[in-house]
Amino acid sequence: MPNSTTITSPIAIGGLGGSGTRVFAALLQHAGYYIGDTLNPPLDNLWFTVLFKRAEWTQRRPKAAEIADSVRLFVCAMTTGLSGELAANDRLMITRLQNDLLPRGSWRCGAQAPHVDALIASNQPPDGAARPWGWKEPNTHVFLRELDQQISKLRYIHIVRDGLDMAFTRNTWQVHHWSHLYDLPRDPSAPMPLCQLRYWVAANRAALAYGARHMPGRFLALRYEDFCVDPASHWARIQHFLDTPSTRPVPADLVQPTTIGRSRKHDLSVFPPELLDEARALYSSIDNCNELETGQ
Numbered sequence: 001m002p003n004s005t006t007i008t009s010p011i012a013i014g015g016l017g018g019s020g021t022r023v024f025a026a027l028l029q030h031a032g033y034y035i036g037d038t039l040n041p042p043l044d045n046l047w048f049t050v051l052f053k054r055a056e057w058t059q060r061r062p063k064a065a066e067i068a069d070s071v072r073l074f075v076c077a078m079t080t081g082l083s084g085e086l087a088a089n090d091r092l093m094i095t096r097l098q099n100d101l102l103p104r105g106s107w108r109c110g111a112q113a114p115h116v117d118a119l120i121a122s123n124q125p126p127d128g129a130a131r132p133w134g135w136k137e138p139n140t141h142v143f144l145r146e147l148d149q150q151i152s153k154l155r156y157i158h159i160v161r162d163g164l165d166m167a168f169t170r171n172t173w174q175v176h177h178w179s180h181l182y183d184l185p186r187d188p189s190a191p192m193p194l195c196q197l198r199y200w201v202a203a204n205r206a207a208l209a210y211g212a213r214h215m216p217g218r219f220l221a222l223r224y225e226d227f228c229v230d231p232a233s234h235w236a237r238i239q240h241f242l243d244t245p246s247t248r249p250v251p252a253d254l255v256q257p258t259t260i261g262r263s264r265k266h267d268l269s270v271f272p273p274e275l276l277d278e279a280r281a282l283y284s285s286i287d288n289c290n291e292l293e294t295g296q
Contacts, residue, residue: 010078010133010151011242014140014207015159016200018171020224023254024159025136027235030251031244034125034133036078038118045135046115047077047122053109053139055100058177067146069093075151078133081123094120110173132242141207142178148215155241156215158207160286161224163279164263167197167271175199182206191270201278208285221286228255 011033013024025043028035036045051070054062073090076082086094098116100107125131140147141158148154175196179186182202187195211219220241227234231250239246268276 009153009155010075010135011155011157012134012140012147013136013157013159014142014144015138016141016161016166016171016203017138017174018166018169019138019159019161020227021136021138021159023224023227024157024222024238026251026254027238028134028136028242030248031239031242032132033242034078034127034131035135037122037125038115040110044110044137046111047119048074048135048137048140049109049111050094050097050101050116050119052137052143053111053177054097055107055109058180061181064146067143068150071143071147071150077119077122078125078135081125082119083121083123086120091120139174139178141203142174142181144207144210145214148210148218153218154215155218156211156220157238157241158204158211158219158221159224160204160221160283162260162263163197163200163204163283164268164276165259165261166200167193168262168266169196169259172196174203178203193266194270194275197271197275197279201275201282205282208282223283223286225260228260231255 011028013021013028015021022042025035029043035043036047038046040046051074052067056062057066069090073082073094076085094116098113099105101111101113101116102108104113125133140156144156148156172192172195175192179195179199182199184195184198184202208221211221220238222234222238231254235250236246239248271279
């Protein structure tokens with residue numbers, strides 16, 4: 001099985017669940033990127049889901065070697081295929097993950113046991129190494145450090161949606177399962193919007209800080225609301241980041257925002273003033289990430 005460090009320059013897309021990452025995955029496909037064959041309707045790569053959204057990791061901090069194994073297997077599945085190449089210990093680990101998933105087990109993470117069969121049977125994608133590749137799975141940001149350290153020249157697009165709107169989203173999988181990775185308290189009595197906003201601040205701050213420090217020229221942060229206002233200009237930025245010709249228009253009907261500004265319908269007194277200040281300042285700071293596109 002090839003070493004994942006020999007595979008260069010994939011594009012990854014992540015963000016909190018409900019941030020609008022589907023739009024950017026569709027744009028990646030539109031630009032000719034292979035983003036996988038086992039996808040759900042929001043275009044999440046379910047092989048990534050299988051390997052990284054592990055039930056046991058939601059209860060403890062994963063070991064570096066465990067994450068490294070997931071990165072290695074995922075990259076190999078996406079580039080050369082795992083069919084006929086799995087070592088016995090890798091097959092044992094993947095089978096254990098499969099047994100956790102519906103309908104065999106009870107773990108609800110967005111992937112199911114049949115998706116593991118597709119992972120194990122993966123072959124080299126169409127056009128092989130000649131075709132640019134990448135993936136979209138919101139939880140990518142949680143493992144950005146490890147992915148960047150193991151995948152040579154990884155480029156990453158981080159999608160951020162207004163924190164106050166996100167505080168009232170129904171998509172709360174990440175805050176329920178990854179809060180311990182950001183040392184956030186698990187307080188069952190706390191209102192979910194409060195927990196969600198705390199997580200939004202901690203998770204986005206971590207991703208933005210890592211990108212600024214370790215991925216100059218390979219990290220792009222985008223506000224979903226900005227893209228919705230002017231898709232064409234931001235699509236040009238993305239194509240520049242991808243180093244692809246800016247000749248493809250934004251696909252028609254791709255952007256259909258329906259929940260922008262939903263926080264205006266809610267009582268914000270549930271949030272401490274200092275948390276509101278943190279969230280607003282962090283959201284505004286994304287303007288300062290523009291220089292990361294060129295590595296300045």
